[in-house]
């Protein structure tokens with residue numbers, strides 16, 4: 001992977017809407033097509049299973065034929081609506097990049113950088129011929145380390161792994177300023193469970209990891225690869241024991257620990273922080289936020305208890321692991337066998353051009369987005385989305401007025417926060433200047449490194465300045481959406497504004513059930529268990545009265561219990577606590593979208609289309625965007641690591657909590673998904 005090791009601000013993590021969907025139409029034209037992309041009104045009714053009672057299993061009722069017959073492409077861990085739309089976005093980017101490659105681009109332009117970065121990725125012969133030469137300088141630097149301080153100096157460089165990561169984000173205490181955030185880091189497997197959980201499945205993951213680490217040492221020319229692998233894994237297992245679990249990392253209070261340098265030295269005494277911060281360009285920093293304090297303290301204590309030689313093996317493995325995509329095929333194949341095949345069940349490597357598109361997304365994604373928007377994003381879509389977002393905001397305002405569990409003081413604060421939402425649609429108002437990023441056709445490894453350094457230095461340079469509110473975390477060509485609590489901003493990239501999420505030719509019920517629910521979901525994050533701890537200006541501030549807080553918590557516990565009971569694999573149930581924020585977003589989002597749909601009808605009855613009422617189309621559209629199947633290993637991975645519930649839960653549990661769904665499909669006591677009115681969770 002080519003993302004920064006340094007975890008981007010903890011606080012923005014896990015707040016996005018994951019997963020997406022398909023679409024088969026051609027390039028987005030300048031004028032919307034007259035007919036919807038799906039079916040006659042926007043919902044694909046041919047793939048429903050009407051033999052299933054909607055009240056027994058709504059997800060299967062809405063998607064059953066597709067679920068019974070679809071297969072996961074060999075190069076994917078999961079397949080569904082989001083993935084289909086992602087395939088389209090990927091193909092669109094390829095067409096754009098191929099076009100750039102056909103003629104020489106003027107040196108130093110964005111077009112030249114995109115084209116040459118892609119060309120350097122596609123030049124497999126050259127990557128092969130260079131062997132591990134690009135890694136030599138890093139390996140020599142590791143080799144030369146003799147003391148703990150030498151190790152820490154290496155760990156402060158962005159290319160090396162460490163038990164701590166450094167990032168720069170908005171300060172929760174004053175979101176107009178940037179702050180350095182220090183987080184737990186340093187594992188080679190996804191999370192601590194992979195090291196520590198008992199059972200055959202996890203034994204299998206650990207065996208695959210051992211094979212992988214051994215293979216990397218072989219390829220690096222290590223004389224005792226199996227022993228070196230055992231050393232690295234033993235060290236990481238000790239690190240895993242002190243790491244915080246993903247659900248604990250969602251605690252915004254426990255992870256917000258502002259410190260000055262003396263405080264940092266006292267809290268994490270094993271690290272010479274000047275030695276760690278200086279190589280990252282942060283030597284002059286006087287104030288930091290430390291996230292998982294005990295994990296960072298105890299993880300770095302291993303620098304004292306484990307031999308320098310063991311840490312050197314650790315650094316060598318990780319520097320090769322992180323760069324494996326950009327090294328000869330033997331590294332790439334070994335990485336695929338572990339990261340994709342063993343951990344997620346993927347059968348074959350993705351075609352090279354697809355991975356090239358992902359590389360561009362990671363290294364020069366905003367620049368690529370500038371070209372993507374110019375070619376593919378119809379200007380009319382922005383205005384239509386702005387209107388939808390305004391309708392959703394109005395709907396939430398209406399709902400807030402009548403929520404029985406809120407007292408007036410808290411309600412007024414919530415309205416203030418809603419009014420301050422800052423929605424961004426399509427693409428950023430200001431494009432990122434890649435002028436200082438040099439790219440050439442011949443040096444894939446160095447291109448990627450320079451890209452990371454360019455991004456890091458840009459962040460370091462603005463420390464001490466005012467936070468840039470025009471910046472986007474996501475790329476316009478990304479099929480996703482996000483909410484950022486410290487900015488109180490909602491972001492809807494251009495690529496998600498396509499069918500089946502958003503189709504100007506579809507029936508309004510369909511758009512409200514799809515993109516409307518996505519908009520509502522992101523708004524819901526402003527008021528989920530994390531987002532509600534931030535105020536209208538993005539400051540971490542408690543604006544809740546004690547009694548309203550208690551009522552909120554009671555509802556969220558009920559919701560967690562519903563998700564805890566969703567068990568898609570034997571002994572593998574959704575973690576209601578880890579997925580809490582996303583689940584609140586999903587439920588609140590669907591409620592808001594439904595209210596907005598009703599408001600849009602202006603008191604009139606929606607027409608019946610194909611025998612379906614407006615309400616039925618709304619809920620079917622929603623369940624359809626979550627249409628997805630995935631491999632068991634990928635599902636287990638998701639449940640352990642991802643704050644999003646599996647799509648079958650996302651496309652059915654919110655419905656069960658909405659009275660309108662019961663009315664729309666005649667769901668009655670005795671139906672398997674039936675919840676008595678008092679069991680339904682009503683939050684937003």
Ligand SMILES: [Zn+2]
Nearest residue numbers: 015016017585
């Ligand atoms: Zn989300």
